[in-house]
Amino acid sequence: MATQEATGAPSAGATVPLEVRIGFAHASVQWIADRCGADLLHVKGAALDPTLVPGRGYSDADVLARPAHVRRLLDELPRHGWELINTFVYGSSFEHSATLRHQDFGLLDLHRIYPGTGPTPERAFDTLWSQRTTKVLGGIDCPVPSRDAQAVVLLLHAARGGSDAKAANDVEWLWTSADDAARDRVLDWVGRLDAGLAFSVITGTLDEHRDDPAYDLWRVAARGGTRMEEWRARVRAARGLRAKLTVASRSVLVNVEHLTIVRGRPVSRAEIVAEFFGRPARGLREQVSRLARRSRR
Amino acid sequence: MSAAYRPGPDAGVTVSDDGMSVYVARLPGGPLLVLDGAAALIWAEATTAPATGWVARVAELVGQPEDAITADVRAFVGDLSARELLVPLGGDADPPAGA
Numbered sequence: 001m002a003t004q005e006a007t008g009a010p011s012a013g014a015t016v017p018l019e020v021r022i023g024f025a026h027a028s029v030q031w032i033a034d035r036c037g038a039d040l041l042h043v044k045g046a047a048l049d050p051t052l053v054p055g056r057g058y059s060d061a062d063v064l065a066r067p068a069h070v071r072r073l074l075d076e077l078p079r080h081g082w083e084l085i086n087t088f089v090y091g092s093s094f095e096h097s098a099t100l101r102h103q104d105f106g107l108l109d110l111h112r113i114y115p116g117t118g119p120t121p122e123r124a125f126d127t128l129w130s131q132r133t134t135k136v137l138g139g140i141d142c143p144v145p146s147r148d149a150q151a152v153v154l155l156l157h158a159a160r161g162g163s164d165a166k167a168a169n170d171v172e173w174l175w176t177s178a179d180d181a182a183r184d185r186v187l188d189w190v191g192r193l194d195a196g197l198a199f200s201v202i203t204g205t206l207d208e209h210r211d212d213p214a215y216d217l218w219r220v221a222a223r224g225g226t227r228m229e230e231w232r233a234r235v236r237a238a239r240g241l242r243a244k245l246t247v248a249s250r251s252v253l254v255n256v257e258h259l260t261i262v263r264g265r266p267v268s269r270a271e272i273v274a275e276f277f278g279r280p281a282r283g284l285r286e287q288v289s290r291l292a293r294r295s296r297r
Numbered sequence: 298m299s300a301a302y303r304p305g306p307d308a309g310v311t312v313s314d315d316g317m318s319v320y321v322a323r324l325p326g327g328p329l330l331v332l333d334g335a336a337a338l339i340w341a342e343a344t345t346a347p348a349t350g351w352v353a354r355v356a357e358l359v360g361q362p363e364d365a366i367t368a369d370v371r372a373f374v375g376d377l378s379a380r381e382l383l384v385p386l387g388g389d390a391d392p393p394a395g396a
Contacts, residue, residue: 016320031309104328138309140309
């Protein structure tokens with residue numbers, strides 16, 4: 001009888017479409033959240049209302065956890081085959097998500113904040129949670145933001161997408177070619193989520209927010225920048241001296257998790273040392289070449 | 298009127314668009330099973346009401362006499378039940394071998 005385990009490297013005839021695996025990733029984390037009393041919203045990817053951006057592909061599962069419940073999820077997930085491969089602080093400039101991997105279900109991005117939303121992560125989550133609806137993923141009921149909130153979530157994601165074609169397509173569908181009524185609904189959610197700064201990237205008015213401490217973060221995310229500019233922006237956006245110093249000291253540490261993924265194996269002490277000295281040098285090289293490009297213009 | 302079986306409480310189920318593959322995951326940690334062809338048909342009929350005559354429906358779908366497939370069907374759903382991916386609901390859930 002044709003029952004085949006798709007665990008590990010699938011054999012011919014036992015292949016599982018990526019979207020099916022990702023659906024089960026959502027189901028798995030929701031099962032865990034239900035048992036440990038954590039509130040989760042499933043965002044983007046398989047959780048997205050398919051009428052928002054028809055045909056939009058995805059390669060992992062994204063979930064946003066109530067900030068106070070993140071710790072319990074991180075404690076529970078490894079007990080069920082989820083391996084932490086990148087922590088929040090090294091995930092991105094926004095330090096917003098941790099990445100986990102499961103042998104059967106693929107990659108999961110666990111967000112503790114959604115970049116661009118506010119005024120605090122807790123209130124942003126509450127705002128999205130208050131209008132949630134449900135979508136069945138992998139056979140399990142999963143809470144998702146309302147359709148209009150999903151549109152804003154995608155636009156805020158696109159705001160830090162730079163020149164990415166997928167981000168540009170999202171903006172085209174959800175903003176550029178949207179009718180007035182749809183735009184009004186988007187703007188309503190931008191207001192509710194205190195997302196004016198991030199959304200200004202979409203409307204091309206980011207430079208009107210130069211005085212905002214997070215302006216540089218969004219400028220670098222949207223338009224690109226050197227590693228040094230990125231870390232300077234992170235320091236500027238961090239609240240309070242202690243947080244700024246923490247970010248600054250982290251900038252010269254080696255991301256061992258990332259290095260392990262890049263190398264595909266545990267890294268040696270020598271490689272960590274080499275990376276430690278290589279990163280500042282690389283940042284300097286990027287900065288120098290950028291300045292050189294500017295002077296040639 | 299109920300089906301012969303229902304998915305286990307910790308089973309996640311996804312059916313392909315053409316209905317010819319059923320993906321069943323034991324949640325939350327796996328494994329992930331693929332039921333293809335006849336196996337997918339058995340899953341579908343076992344979990345679809347009415348329970349009475351569900352094996353006969355499978356036999357009709359695969360073009361075989363019911364008594365020729367009952368033993369295999371019984372072993373198959375027994376395997377899925379042992380994995381707690383299917384739960385019998387009574388009635389015609391356990392067709393006698395050779396019936």
